[in-house]
Amino acid sequence: MHSMEELSKIPQHVSIIMDGNGRWAKSRGLERLEGHKEGVESVRACLEFAVEMRIKYLSLFAFSTENWGRPKEEVQGLWALMVKAIERETKNLVKNRVRVLVLGNLEQLSPDLRMAIEGLREVTASGQGTTLVVMLNYSGKWDIVQAANRFAEKNPGKKMVPEDFDSFLVTAGVPDPDLLIRTSGEERISNYMLWQTAYTEFYFTDTLWPDFRKKEFRLALEAYAKRDRRYGKVKSNNE
Numbered sequence: 103m104h105s106m107e108e109l110s111k112i113p114q115h116v117s118i119i120m121d122g123n124g125r126w127a128k129s130r131g132l133e134r135l136e137g138h139k140e141g142v143e144s145v146r147a148c149l150e151f152a153v154e155m156r157i158k159y160l161s162l163f164a165f166s167t168e169n170w171g172r173p174k175e176e177v178q179g180l181w182a183l184m185v186k187a188i189e190r191e192t193k194n195l196v197k198n199r200v201r202v203l204v205l206g207n208l209e210q211l212s213p214d215l216r217m218a219i220e221g222l223r224e225v226t227a228s229g230q231g232t233t234l235v236v237m238l239n240y241s242g243k244w245d246i247v248q249a250a251n252r253f254a255e256k257n258p259g260k261k262m263v264p265e266d267f268d269s270f271l272v273t274a275g276v277p278d279p280d281l282l283i284r285t286s287g288e289e290r291i292s293n294y295m296l297w298q299t300a301y302t303e304f305y306f307t308d309t310l311w312p313d314f315r316k317k318e319f320r321l322a323l324e325a326y327a328k329r330d331r332r333y334g335k336v337k338s339n340n341e
């Protein structure tokens with residue numbers, strides 16, 4: 103066991119760019135989709151841990167608008183995996199008081215998947231525990247542009263301040279991530295939450311997503327607890 107002191111600072115919102123499923127599969131001579139399947143197990147483990155640690159928001163980059171460029175079978179396989187995961191996990195999510203939000207350009211998704219997502223949203227809406235935010239068919243630039251367009255439509259001729267803008271992003275109501283984890287050794291933002299990560303702490307690990315489970319998640323939280331967040335101000339000693 104680790105001391106409580108190491109984790110005295112628990113982030114309110116942890117976001118994860120889940121990367122490395124393909125490489126995990128390749129290194130075992132498996133199809134890429136097998137890596138994604140194992141990745142779903144990591145999603146479950148990390149959500150369980152977030153619930154245990156009482157992390158209020160766990161967001162996951164599950165599919166980017168750029169991922170459409172992958173082979174058709176892989177894209178179809180990913181959607182099928184998600185529908186299956188929803189069918190299999192809904193009861194368990196409700197039992198654990200998890201609220202699920204799925205955010206992104208959902209209009210481009212199949213009617214089946216959209217129905218499954220809407221059903222999941224409804225039955226988990228009253229969950230008072232951890233909120234799982236699945237970023238699906240999402241990209242940061244897309245989000246910023248749709249927010250700007252909607253703002254302009256509602257407020258013709260008006261200028262905006264950053265606070266106005268927040269409420270037009272798809273993440274409206276979700277606090278900005280305190281900690282962003284990216285797995286598999288890649289160290290970039292890849293058109294993820296560009297606006298929302300203005301003051302986010304970043305944590306990179308070489309661990310591939312299918313191998314990222316509770317132990318690795320705890321290491322990331324330990325690293326976060328040691329960070330000194332100043333938000334552009336000077337260090338405060340009584341934090």
Ligand code: FPP
Pocket residue numbers: 120121122123124125126138141142145162163164165169183184187236286311
């Ligand atoms: C990145 O690995 C992974 C993805 C683009 C898909 C992640 C999706 C899941 C794990 C399923 C999500 C499910 C739920 C229930 C939220 P990669 O394919 O880019 O790996 P590589 O860089 O090694 O090729």
